[in-house]
Amino acid sequence: MRMKELSDRSGVPTATIKYYLREGLLRPGRRINATQAAYDEEHLRRLRLVRALIQVGRMPVATAREVLVAVEDDALDLHSRIGAAVWSLPADFPDTGAKTPGTAPPPDAEAPVPDAAPDPVVAAAEERATELLVRLGWSFGSAARGESPAYRTLVEAIAALERSGYPCAMEDLLAYGRCADQLGVVDIDMIEAYEPGTRMVEAAVASTVLYEPVLLSLRRLAQAEESNRRFGDGG
Amino acid sequence: MRMKELSDRSGVPTATIKYYLREGLLRPGRRINATQAAYDEEHLRRLRLVRALIQVGRMPVATAREVLVAVEDDALDLHSRIGAAVWSLPADFPDTGAKTPGTAPPPDAEAPVPDAAPDPVVAAAEERATELLVRLGWSFGSAARGESPAYRTLVEAIAALERSGYPCAMEDLLAYGRCADQLGVVDIDMIEAYEPGTRMVEAAVASTVLYEPVLLSLRRLAQAEESNRRFGDGG
Numbered sequence: 001m002r003m004k005e006l007s008d009r010s011g012v013p014t015a016t017i018k019y020y021l022r023e024g025l026l027r028p029g030r031r032i033n034a035t036q037a038a039y040d041e042e043h044l045r046r047l048r049l050v051r052a053l054i055q056v057g058r059m060p061v062a063t064a065r066e067v068l069v070a071v072e073d074d075a076l077d078l079h080s081r082i083g084a085a086v087w088s089l090p091a092d093f094p095d096t097g098a099k100t101p102g103t104a105p106p107p108d109a110e111a112p113v114p115d116a117a118p119d120p121v122v123a124a125a126e127e128r129a130t131e132l133l134v135r136l137g138w139s140f141g142s143a144a145r146g147e148s149p150a151y152r153t154l155v156e157a158i159a160a161l162e163r164s165g166y167p168c169a170m171e172d173l174l175a176y177g178r179c180a181d182q183l184g185v186v187d188i189d190m191i192e193a194y195e196p197g198t199r200m201v202e203a204a205v206a207s208t209v210l211y212e213p214v215l216l217s218l219r220r221l222a223q224a225e226e227s228n229r230r231f232g233d234g235g
Numbered sequence: 236m237r238m239k240e241l242s243d244r245s246g247v248p249t250a251t252i253k254y255y256l257r258e259g260l261l262r263p264g265r266r267i268n269a270t271q272a273a274y275d276e277e278h279l280r281r282l283r284l285v286r287a288l289i290q291v292g293r294m295p296v297a298t299a300r301e302v303l304v305a306v307e308d309d310a311l312d313l314h315s316r317i318g319a320a321v322w323s324l325p326a327d328f329p330d331t332g333a334k335t336p337g338t339a340p341p342p343d344a345e346a347p348v349p350d351a352a353p354d355p356v357v358a359a360a361e362e363r364a365t366e367l368l369v370r371l372g373w374s375f376g377s378a379a380r381g382e383s384p385a386y387r388t389l390v391e392a393i394a395a396l397e398r399s400g401y402p403c404a405m406e407d408l409l410a411y412g413r414c415a416d417q418l419g420v421v422d423i424d425m426i427e428a429y430e431p432g433t434r435m436v437e438a439a440v441a442s443t444v445l446y447e448p449v450l451l452s453l454r455r456l457a458q459a460e461e462s463n464r465r466f467g468d469g470g
Binding site: 048079080086087138148150151154157164166169173175180181184186190192206207214216221222224225230232 | 246283286287312313314317318321322324326368373374383385386388389391392393395396399400401403407408410411412414415416417418419420421422423425426427438439441442443445446447448449450451452453454455456457458459460461462463465466467
């Protein structure tokens with residue numbers, strides 16, 4: 001098929017397809033003449049995966065390029081291929097809302113904390129995170145765990161709670177962990193509905209990212225519900 | 236105390252404190268002379284909350300100003316004060332990670348869908364969201380629900396799943412809702428540990444924001460755990 005059809009069938013604009021080609025995220029089509037190339041079903045499939053990583057997953061291009069290599073490496077088991085994609089997703093959740101228009105933060109408000117000496121709050125948070133995962137019985141990736149963006153985010157989040165004067169109790173972390181455990185099962189059930197291989201990796205990336213706002217908004221609505229039960233006028 | 240001590244005890248740089256004063260987020264101190272003012276414990280407490288809202292919660296300054304008014308309105312019941320604060324938190328979760336440095340998205344990749352006519356996908360998502368909340372038995376705020384940023388985010392998230400080719404099943408939404416229900420109870424338990432009034436509202440805002448990265452990172456780690464159980468080499 002020509003570029004135009006590839007665009008129509010994938011829903012990705014041609015300018016974006018050309019950008020992915022330039023960045024090496026999509027293999028060049030078969031040359032027909034000096035200005036045209038032909039694309040096949042493999043290009044379409046790959047294009048959908050690239051779109052899932054970059055547009056849905058907001059993954060940096062350089063990261064997406066690395067992820068694609070792992071995803072298409074037949075020597076890896078399915079877990080490693082899904083893991084390569086999901087672990088590489090940006091996990092800088094606390095930045096949510098930072099770019100709301102009209103907000104002009106003061107010049108030094110967001111200055112990063114210099115990370116020369118090891119921060120004792122972060123070190124303590126790391127200990128609690130490790131204890132939490134052990135108590136949850138999560139055995140996976142204890143060696144590679146430190147490299148996972150999600151694990152780093154967890155540690156930073158526990159440290160942020162401490163610094164803000166709202167230290168979290170282990171029992172609360174455990175309650176969160178048990179909920180996450182249930183969600184992990186629901187999520188992998190969803191992913192298993194897709195055929196094994198790249199399509200499943202795509203689904204893993206998409207559902208990981210796209211269910212995050214579902215989860216966070218439901219949590220806020222549930223808080224409102226519970227708050228009304230306990231403190232509301234009718235409560 | 237002087238500005239310097241307020242800065243030391245809160246960990247907020249003096250330039251940022253001056254910015255909060257200019258923006259009306261912090262009441263002026265008691266004038267001592269032409270160039271100096273004195274601050275008290277109330278300033279310190281308020282400063283910590285403002286910092287959590289703006290720096291951790293990334294709330295726009297104008298929103299933070301409104302929230303602080305509601306939080307300190309003694310005429311409102313506790314549920315309304317907690318609600319006013321929590322509902323106003325930015326809930327544009329899907330933007331997470333969009334500004335990762337080094338990512339140059341193609342010019343038209345993120346062009347917003349024009350919202351002139353009512354979008355049928357959004358209308359369908361709204362129906363599903365309403366059905367979900369009814370099935371969860373969440374009675375609260377059915378009238379005000381449409382105004383809640385969290386509810387709008389939920390609708391948009393369901394629509395985004397549909398548009399991306401990964402439509403969600405009601406049973407999956409229900410599974411997420413039931414987890415959120417448990418978290419709502421855990422969250423309000425946490426908040427109840429603080430004394431009723433402003434301090435409790437503060438805790439609600441801080442924990443709502445600061446537990447979000449905890450929850451999302453734990454979900455990702457749980458997915459990795461479950462994926463390894465099912466698809467891993469040892470599984």
